[in-house]
Amino acid sequence: MTIFRQRQRIALDRLVEEYSTRGLSRRIFLQRASALGLSAGSAGALLAACGGGSSLNEDPNQNNGPTEATSLTMLTTWGGEELESFEAAIKSFRDQGTTVDIESNRDANAVLTSRIRANNPPDIAILPNPGKMQEFAQQNRLIRLDNFLDMSAVERDYAQSWIDLGKYNDGFYAIFYKAANKGTVWYNPKLFDTDKLELPTTWDDLIALSDKIAGDDKYPWAMGVESEASSGWPATDWIAQLYLSEFGGEKYDQWIQHQIPWTDDSIKAAFEKFGKIVSGDHYINGAPQSILATNFGNATSQPFVDPPQAYMTYIGDFAPSFITGANEAAKPITDYNFFGFPTITEQYAGAVTGGADVIVAFKDTTAVRDFIAYLITPEAQTIWVERGGFTSPSKAVSLDAYPNEVARTSAQMLVDASVFRYGAGDMMPAQVQSAFWSGMLTFIENPDQLDSILENIESVAQQAYTA
């Protein structure tokens, strides 16, 4: 902070006194403090010090209307094929004269953290999970989208659960764009046909089926959790789906809000069910070390290459891009297909976990407003849907637009889900998510250490949730 001249100091003291005695509004306080030469950040800090709320920053939504702009910057983790499809989807928007600079970075979280810290955020960011969005909204970094979006159209096109996920307090800050259905078990239909196997509908069926395949000296499962710095996440998807299928949405919400401890029996039960797959006799070739060493993408394609190395694998509905990447000849329905995650508790049949990339805005400009309004139009989304690899959470996008039967069924499943919940790890504070990921790695290697693994995640959670 700068050292102020004497007169400014006195004026500031008076302002603080007025604020505490006469109850000025926060906005006027901030305006007057800035007029006295304080930066927005220092004024916010002073306000916070006077008990004017926990916020460090001036609320970006207090400005009057958007600033004019004909270009915008965007940060995303999409790369390769995803980025190409996105560029195709926004082509007609660009043609109208607005420049869109896309920065693609796998480590977008780290980039975003430091840029926000330096007060230089991108105009728009695509976050891979809503946990970060909540954090930024709490810090007053995000622009409220309900200030300019037609909310009645949003409410018509999006299920209430998606809208609720984009809310913080009363404000609507994030819109869900590219969704993933994580209630899907992918299998090789040809192998199932030749061995005359039936698709399982319950967890017990699934275990019986796995045992049957293993009994024929084949490997029923392919699994890989290696994913560089975020290794372990595919296993946390397992736990989330198992938990939701067994204990339902209410208990699931308690879990992600840390209202039940990690050492709870229910969480233990989910881990133990997952452990059955991991250490099942002759379930996975080379387990447990191969699970840790195999990249999740490679594992996804294992049942679908020639010769197939396994019968099935559990992963979200983004699997086809890995399958066709490893085996270009693989065709939907005949060469690869999926069945819904088996029911564990009858009451919660059809419960689906998933994920979605969320769009948030850090600056209120005309270009940003137009861009977001454009992105959520069914026309813009249909472009990517038709290209494949995109499931839209918007009901306005016609199911006919999906490129094949498998993608259509998956999108249908997401829309019809009796209970839908966001993948558990993505809803937790970053530290807990990371502890969850690495806890899964330890569990896969040493399932008998379950108690100490859960205690460890619990200790991280206790600190993260109280902070």
Add this chain to the structure above:
Amino acid sequence: MDVMQQEKEQIPASAKPDVWQARQRGQWRPWLWVAPAIILVAVFLVYPMLSTIWYSFFDATSVNFVGFDNYTFIFGNRGMLEILRNNLLWLVLATLATVALGLIVATLVDRVPFESAAKATVFIPMAISFVAAGIIWRFVYYYVPPGRDQIGILNASIAFFGGQVQSWITQSSTSNFMLIIAYTWMWTGFCMVILSAALKSIPADIMEAARTDGANGLTIFFRITIPMITPTIVVVATTMVINILKIFDIIYVMTGGNYGTNVVAVAFYQQLFNFNQFGRGSALTVILLLAVLPIMYFNVRRFRAEEAQR
């Protein structure tokens, strides 16, 4: 100071004002020369260092003072203690391996016909970036379940001789050592080049005298070579120690800090960029700084002592 005092004695009384001006000028002029360096060091080194120390006493948002909470967290948390243990393991093993191997190679190829070729081969990995080296070694250790074609050279060789293939970097019993081997591969060349230069500076007549007195190769190595190049060994070892304390890239690329391989620099990165824990991240760097300081101090003193000898 000595020079100035001499000057003072030589000044004739009549010329005093001029000389006084000259002396004034002489006093601030050196500061002018060092000012750019001081400013650069202050802005880019001292200020960030002090602010990091300052922030290490604050919470995740750098707003509320929390005293030593961040430090008690680090020393009271099992995961963090594992990180400190790993750093210690690296410090001992990687320093020993690089310096010892560097010295052995330098001695063995000294004054043999293919010396330059051998040294170039050992030195080449230095020219590869850490990230590329990490990826190369991931391929070396690559694991495929037994019964299928092994594509990693280590497991392929083991399978060829009928051994049991291992997933080297994902099992916590071997992971740390495998990463240290990759680091040793990269940095042995650096140690070797410097130690080799030191070997060349040993006067030939001492060696000849030793041989004349009937000393064999090993005796010469332990009784003459090592004592003669001890200062260089110390410099190389401290450079390695500082380097290893900061080790980040290899671990980030090869394991991401999983499988019990996390170290301070990676943990600091995670706390700062992934978890938004500015206080804890800063505290970790301060610990790293405190660990490096004594070595720096030792190095500087050593340097001064050598200067004094000249």
